Amino acid sequence: MITAAAQEREHYLNASYGLKSWLLTKDHKRIGLLYLATITLFFFIGGAFATLIRVELLTPQGDLVSSETYNKLFTMHGVMMIFFFLIPSIPAVLGNFFLPMMIGARDLAFPKLNLLSWYLLVVGGLFSLYAMLAGGVDTGWTFYTPYSTTYSNGYVVATALGIFIAGFSSILTGLNFIVTIHRMRAPGMTWFRMPLFVWAHYATSLIQVLGTPVLAVTIVLLFLERVLHLGIFDPARGGDPVLFQHLFWFYSHPAVYIMVLPSMGVVSEIISTFSRKAIFGYRIVAFSSVAIAVLGFLVWGHHLFVSGQSLYAGMVFSFLSYFVAIPSAIKVFNWTATLYKGSISFQTPMLYALGFIGLFTIGGLTGLFVAALGIDIHVTDTYFVVAHFHYIMVGGALMGYLGGMHFWWPKMTGRMYPEGWAKLSALVIFLGFNLTFFPQFILGYLGMPRRYHAYPEEFQVLNVLSTAGASVLAVGYMIPMIYFIWSLRYGKVAPANPWGATGLEWKTSSPPPVHNFEETPVVTHGAYDYASLMAEEVEVG
């Protein structure tokens, strides 16, 4: 690996130049980078909204912005972060880039469809951005009827249309992944030799393909109701406002697993690599991803415990919700057991993965609280729920995403990030996150409702702590942004396999050639076979 040679070698980044070579690319790796740029932009827009929310909540009085503005801020924060950052994040960036490489394929099954998916996300995002600039929307990201259909003055239709369009991006990506995993595996890459990242994406894709159309239907109904006054959700016309909640959560609960399953896949790769051991109970962990995807479709009613749904429906949904806890618990135990007698090193990706386990454990365990009917009556629609889902979606999904970004950054760019700064920022993010969201559990149990612009004075101390944490967190997110860009030019040149990982993506050069592999790899053993990897290295010398 001579630096000069690596510089001159042709790879996917220097094979062609110019805007056109990017905007019309069919290379899954370049499309992954297009997604990266897009969702990073959306993340920082969503983050700016969050910053304003937290600053407003420093004082009990609603004194920084008006109530109307505040309501728009939390709505747009939710819409941006969920539909335009978290849902695409790992699948569209890391999945796009690495899923084909990990199974030894040259590309996804439908490269043009893959490019179309990116354009759909961009167009959807632009619609929602337009709605925000034109005047905003104040329904909350949940769009509950009849507020969204009859009473809100915001740009509900434009925002919802943006989400509708982005939904097709999600469906097509899922479809592409499913077909790719079925049809494009390299010789010898059997189902149970696939890395767990691929299993997690398979499960995620199932949800995307089966769940997202329901969201699309729901948005169409919302549109018909708001514009044509159809009456589906209007009690005066024999409709039912709660029907909307059923339809919405039928997608939006599984959507939580769209966000967190890929992150679990990333964590499995990282834990294995940095303890140089196969994931403990590989098959169980693989199946638990699929189990989460399937069970995730059966629990939507736990969002409706106090909505007036029948008592017995509430009990069934509570019961089923506890079933989802089991495969999640299995994963946490199995990751922990993987560390046992491993050879553990602590580079940045590992710090994020361990951080993920910690935060996901707290997020998951507090899920048991909200699934308990008796407690949910008290904590639903309070900051307890806000804290719980941020532990899952930021503490879980986002930590996994950042861990994955650090893990694969050398492969994607051919450059190493600065390890010291990266470790520092991982620590800052972990501490900032807990300081931001832990006080919110207490606030919620005290009874502070969510989506409150002003609040009673006795809640102030905890809100100040939370805002202080958010400032730390914001700094934590800025640092990687800076050093990642810095590393593109000044980072150390990355070797093909800087971590000693077993995946096929590490068997090709960094950055990879246009067609990923010089010759199609033939797979002879399972994922995470460190013994054979080290034997090969000895042979090669």
Next chain:
Amino acid sequence: MGKFQLFPVQASTLAPEVDHLLYFLLAVTVFFTVLIFGAIFYFAIKYRRRSENELPHVQHTGYTLEILWSVIPFGITMVMFTWGASIFFTASKPPNNAIQIYAVGKQWMWKLEHLEGQREINELHIPVNTPVRLTMASEDVIHSFFVPAFRTKQDVVPGRYSTTWFTATKPGKYHLFCAEYCGTNHSGMIGWVYVMEPMDYQNWLSGGAAEGSMAENGKKLFEQLACNNCHKEDNSGRGPNLVGVFGKQVQLAGGGTVKADEAYFRESILQPQAKIVSGFEPVMPTFQGLVTEEQLVQLVEYVKSLGPKPGAGPVDNGQKPAPKKSSNAGSTPANR
């Protein structure tokens, strides 16, 4: 700056029950968090990489551990489920001796009305140690009636009656919040629940400027809207006689029966065609848009008061409120 709190006050019979379940869940959470964090830290230190070329050799066969850590957590979660469901079940069933109060949510205030006719906005006065049943309606969007000190919350969905109940255990002043996002001034839809000694409550009830009880006001409305033109007490009207109907099973045209409860009367006023009483023509016009939710509950209370058995007093124990007479005059049906 207000007083700093870590834990909410317990001021209802439900509160300690919910909190006990919380303690159990907290104990489980702390146990597993310590277990997992402890294991991670222990392994991370003990098995840290000591040389670049070391290769761990661990054979993992069988599924004993996985079965163990699936079955044990599952057992624990089933305890949580059963415990939580039993609390929820109690919290969903108002006792028969509860006093009845009505609440109407609208952007952005809570309007409350006692059977005696006392009306309040964003304030609710109730007696201590007495079960209170709230029947709630919304004028516009979904709201949610939330009293943290009582650990109780119920969404108020437009187009139907929602019910909640609680028994306050400590006199005092407690927050009332709207917990379901309802638009611009959602965080201003707040108020206070005043829990009073029974004597004080009685004084409060008789002290205000109530203009007649709910049933009396309902009766006036019944006449103003000319409901009495058709719903006559001598069975000669074009609509069914409403005396003694509340709480009974009503025979419907085309077969089937329906229980004549609050929801049934509400629906019959707003969507008269939805359920036609056997033996009558579907001639009643809708009153959708003509009566507010507050007037509706007065009408319902009036119909409830037309009970078959004589009784007295404000306490509603399900189906035998104070009897009231209605006048019957005129012959044309009310129309829009």
